[in-house]
Amino acid sequence: MLLFGAGGQLGRETVALAAERGIDHMALGHAELDISDPVAVARALEAARPDALINAAAYTAVDKAESEPDLAARINAFAPGLIAERCARYRTPFVHVSTDYVFDGTKRGAYVEADPVAPLGVYGRTKAAGEAAVRAANERHVIVRTSWVYGAHGNNFLTTMLRLAGERDQLRVVADQRGCPTASRDLAEAVLAAALAAAKADARWGTYHFAGRGVTTWHGFASAIVAAAEPHTGRKPEVAPITTAEYPTPASRPKNSELASDLFERTFGVRAPPWEERTREVVNALLAKISQPVSPEHERATAAATPAPAIPAPQPEEAS
Structure with missing residues (x-):
């Protein structure tokens, strides 16, 4: 198995899980591979x-994608097509991770794979x-x-809430x-299952949804993190609800990101546990690292102010 994006939280979880299970793998991060470079991708596959x-x-x-559309397109649009084409030359099955942001969030109820895409922004x-x-x-x-x-890896909503709850x-x-919080460990389990099935020519090719079980809001997710x-x-800060309109951002977010994973x-054969259960487990594992550094962009988004500032819905963290 070959993995691109080894430095992201999903990549790190997938590598760890593959190692635990004795799955032969090679993992490359951004420092080792530019996924938009045709020669580099071909060499990695070879x-x-x-x-x-x-x-x-x-x-x-x-949000940054709104002012960097060409870079976002190179990594998110051109590169996956390039990798898929190179994989086709080698008859290599390709598992690609995508996002709820392909939908506009106006549907009532969970999105299924057949629903038409209607993205709101550049990302x-x-x-x-x-x-x-x-x-x-x-x-x-x-x-x-x-x-x-x-x-447990990288900067994401849960780690940010833990840090801010202490401050x-x-x-x-x-x-x-609203949406379905998805633990990176469970997502790693899912993509590995898909890759192993594909390697055995036992996959049903196509598009699938995989997310944590259950639905909540960012406010509900934050409340569960604080309670855990x-x-x-010994701290329990107030978690006050606000509207999207009270925290305008350059990019619009879907109001409904619920994905049906059936x-x-x-x-x-993989199903995520309830998001509340997995959230408690991750909180317990991370408490020793509450003070881990955050990225400059995330720091600016949640910088201290008086009165207590609103906390925006975060950037998705499915990748590096």
């Missing part, structure tokens, strides 16, 4: 000769274009859409966007 390739790399800065449009490029270049593909990814007495969090941390920290479960 060197590894994998039985399946997982692409967990992406440009994920949703969603480039990810949708990447999906289309993969489908056109390699019929032996599995696209896995996910949402609201968090985990503030009030957190103001968006309460009118309280027994360890098809993935029926096909690959």
Whole structure:
């Protein structure tokens, strides 16, 4: 198995899980490979000769993408099509990770794979274009859409909430966007299952949804994080709900990011546990690292102010 995007939280979880299970793998991060370089991608495939390739790399800065559309398109649209085409030359199955942001969030109820895409911003449009490029270049593909990814690695909503809960007495969090928080460990389980099935020619090619079980809002997610941390920290800051309109951002977010994962479960036999259960587990594992550094962009988005500032819905963190 070959993995692109090894430095992201999904990549790190997938590498760890593959190692635990004795799965032969090679993992490349941004420092080792420019996924938009045709020669570099071809060399990586030639060197590894994998039985399946997982692409967990992406440009994920949703707001910044509005001012960097060409870069976002190169990483999210051009590169997946390139990788898929190179995989097709080697008859290599391709597993590609995508996002709920391909939808506009206006549907009532969970999105299923057959729902039409209608992205709201540059990030969603480039990810949708990447999906289309993969489908056109390699019929032996599995696209896995996910949402609201968090985990023990990298900077994500959960780690930010833990840090801020230790610093503030009030957190103001968006309460009118809903979705399915997805633990990176569970997503790693899903993409590995898809890749292993693909390697055995046992995959049903196409597009699938995989997300944590259950639905909540960013406010509900934050409240669960704070409650899980309280027994360890003795702190329970108020989590105050706000609307999306109270925290305008350059890019619009879907109001509804709920994904139905039934098809993935029926096909690959993997189902995520309830998001509340996994959230408690990740909080317990991370408390020793509450003070981990955050990226400059994330720091600016949640910088201290008086009164307590609103906390925007975060950038998706499914990739490096």
